[in-house]
Amino acid sequence: MNQKSDYLALRARGLRLQGLDCDLLVAAYLLNSGIRTPSLEALASDILHRAIEGKEALLGSGKAAQSCTQVEVARVAAFYGDRMRIIMELAPRLLSDLERLQNAALFRDLEMPLLPVLAEMELAGVSIDIPYLQQVSRDLYEQLQRLDQEIADVAHGPINVNSPVQLARFLFEDLNLPGGRKTKSGYSTDATVLEALRDLHPVVGKILEYRQLSKLKGTYVDALPALVDLQTHRVHTSFNQTVAATGRLSSSDPNLQNIPIRTDYGQRVRRAFVPGRAGDLLLSADYSQIELRVMAHMTEDPLLLESFAQGEDIHARTAAEVFNVARDQVTPNQRRMAKVVNFGILYGLSDFGLARDIGMNPENARVFIETYFRKYGRVREFLEGIKMMAREQGYVETLLQRRRYIQDIRSPNRQLRGAAERVAVNMPIQGSAADIMKLAMIELDRYLREHELRTQMILTVHDELVFEMPVDERDRLVEVVPDLMASVYSLRVPLQVDLKIGQNWQDMERVRVVAAQA
DNA sequence: GACCTGTGC
DNA sequence: ACCTCGCACAGGTCG
Numbered sequence: 212m213n214q215k216s217d218y219l220a221l222r223a224r225g226l227r228l229q230g231l232d233c234d235l236l237v238a239a240y241l242l243n244s245g246i247r248t249p250s251l252e253a254l255a256s257d258i259l260h261r262a263i264e265g266k267e268a269l270l271g272s273g274k275a276a277q278s279c280t281q282v283e284v285a286r287v288a289a290f291y292g293d294r295m296r297i298i299m300e301l302a303p304r305l306l307s308d309l310e311r312l313q314n315a316a317l318f319r320d321l322e323m324p325l326l327p328v329l330a331e332m333e334l335a336g337v338s339i340d341i342p343y344l345q346q347v348s349r350d351l352y353e354q355l356q357r358l359d360q361e362i363a364d365v366a367h368g369p370i371n372v373n374s375p376v377q378l379a380r381f382l383f384e385d386l387n388l389p390g391g392r393k394t395k396s397g398y399s400t401d402a403t404v405l406e407a408l409r410d411l412h413p414v415v416g417k418i419l420e421y422r423q424l425s426k427l428k429g430t431y432v433d434a435l436p437a438l439v440d441l442q443t444h445r446v447h448t449s450f451n452q453t454v455a456a457t458g459r460l461s462s463s464d465p466n467l468q469n470i471p472i473r474t475d476y477g478q479r480v481r482r483a484f485v486p487g488r489a490g491d492l493l494l495s496a497d498y499s500q501i502e503l504r505v506m507a508h509m510t511e512d513p514l515l516l517e518s519f520a521q522g523e524d525i526h527a528r529t530a531a532e533v534f535n536v537a538r539d540q541v542t543p544n545q546r547r548m549a550k551v552v553n554f555g556i557l558y559g560l561s562d563f564g565l566a567r568d569i570g571m572n573p574e575n576a577r578v579f580i581e582t583y584f585r586k587y588g589r590v591r592e593f594l595e596g597i598k599m600m601a602r603e604q605g606y607v608e609t610l611l612q613r614r615r616y617i618q619d620i621r622s623p624n625r626q627l628r629g630a631a632e633r634v635a636v637n638m639p640i641q642g643s644a645a646d647i648m649k650l651a652m653i654e655l656d657r658y659l660r661e662h663e664l665r666t667q668m669i670l671t672v673h674d675e676l677v678f679e680m681p682v683d684e685r686d687r688l689v690e691v692v693p694d695l696m697a698s699v700y701s702l703r704v705p706l707q708v709d710l711k712i713g714q715n716w717q718d719m720e721r722v723r724v725v726a727a728q729a
Numbered sequence: 730g731a732c733c734t735g736t737g738c
Numbered sequence: 739a740c741c742t743c744g745c746a747c748a749g750g751t752c753g
Binding site: 371373374375376377392425426429430434451454455456457459460461462463464465466468469554555557558559560561562563564565566567568573625626629633634636637638640641642645673 | 740741742743744745746747748749750751752
């Protein structure tokens with residue numbers, strides 16, 4: 212059943228469970244990643260058409276929830292007996308379905324070996340500098356007080372900037388600023404709307420700043436210290452293997468995959484992530500442009516293949532092609548626009564979306580996209596091929612045959628069908644990158660274990676891995692980690708890994724860049 | 730709990 | 739007139 216929690220339960224008592232080979236939740240997830248995150252109750256109902264009690268029925272829920280030691284033994288035994296019967300019936304059916312879908316190898320050789328790796332990462336946790344974060348919190352508090360007062364002065368009374376309703380009333384009624392997009396419940400006040408109003412009134416900038424700082428304080432600076440485990444003095448996230456429809460991992464309680472990085476205050480948050488032992492270091496290894504490399508591999512587009520083979524700046528090259536200028540004549544703005552297009556392609560971009568993102572009108576955006584596809588013809592063919600595959604067989608798949616069924620791909624409703632096509636286009640690319648990262652995690656874990664190194668993998672953020680590392684293992688890992696990651700799967704273009712080392716997750720120094728043979 | 734908003738890749 | 743780029747998780751407000 213949920214073998215990660217079984218593994219962790221035994222591990223907490225000093226036992227390392229081996230031979231984990233059939234987690235039903237993981238099996239069900241591979242069989243259909245798209246529905247909802249699997250549970251035994253749902254599987255029993257969907258597959259066996261039988262209703263079983265959930266944990267809430269045994270233990271209660273919310274505040275009144277009991278631990279299972281507080282419930283009568285016979286009740287607990289009956290509850291788990293029922294579940295075990297269901298598991299014994301489900302397992303062979305799910306396994307034969309995996310065989311039938313050609314997903315048995317993905318299950319046996321990738322997802323199941325990954326499971327204990329994730330469990331060990333959760334157990335290891337990550338160390339947070341609490342006194343430092345408390346200082347950041349005090350700074351933020353002062354800034355927020357100041358901004359709140361300044362906004363109140365303009366509003367002739369206090370308003371709650373975190374309330375979209377109050378904010379909309381203030382901006383669009385009191386100040387009479389032009390309201391833009393509407394949401395279900397009124398005028399939108401999100402950042403894109405506010406950015407457009409920035410020059411119309413000085414208070415708008417203050418609101419944007421308030422929003423940003425309030426977000427950081429509430430979501431990270433104040434939340435993280437409260438989640439530090441009292442025994443280990445570390446934060447132990449959950450890495451979820453059965454949630455994301457593309458095959459990516461997710462992180463929750465807390466989510467350590469959306470720690471800020473872009474803004475100054477965001478970077479201050481990142482500085483709070485430190486090694487747990489004095490003298491140790493953090494090592495970060497990230498795949499450079501992995502999704503675009505996957506796209507180059509899948510499309511076999513000659514220009515993309517050449518760009519990556521030559522180790523070019525991919526966005527600059529795209530700009531040179533699309534704007535028809537020499538590569539050394541590309542302006543920063545042209546490169547920026549090309550970058551938006553490159554990423555947009557991965558997501559099934561429309562002319563409307565592109566126009567919005569780079570601030571040109573939709574007609575120019577249409578021409579821009581058309582020019583892109585004239586240069587990168589195989590990309591267009593690939594995208595059309597993916598959509599056709601989705602239409603004809605109802606699913607798309609990654610390099611390792613991970614499937615995603617595509618709802619609405621044949622819908623007569625243009626909006627629904629368009630959304631389905633974007634999903635179909637994005638999944639093989641995002642999901643293949645996830646396949647590669649998972650392979651690398653398994654191999655790296657195996658290496659660290661075989662060589663009895665003390666370095667511990669602690670975080671995975673889609674294209675990045677973070678390790679906590681004793682200094683004396685540094686030289687060895689600088690050699691091994693990027694080489695292994697870059698060679699774990701062979702594409703038609705090199706995989707490139709950037710390696711950084713530092714005393715925290717923000718202030719890191721690049722130590723090596725490795726590109727594997729294509 | 731729904732909705733809005735915003736952080737990451 | 740419609741459309742507004744994929745995948746996640748979480749905090750705050752409001753009813």
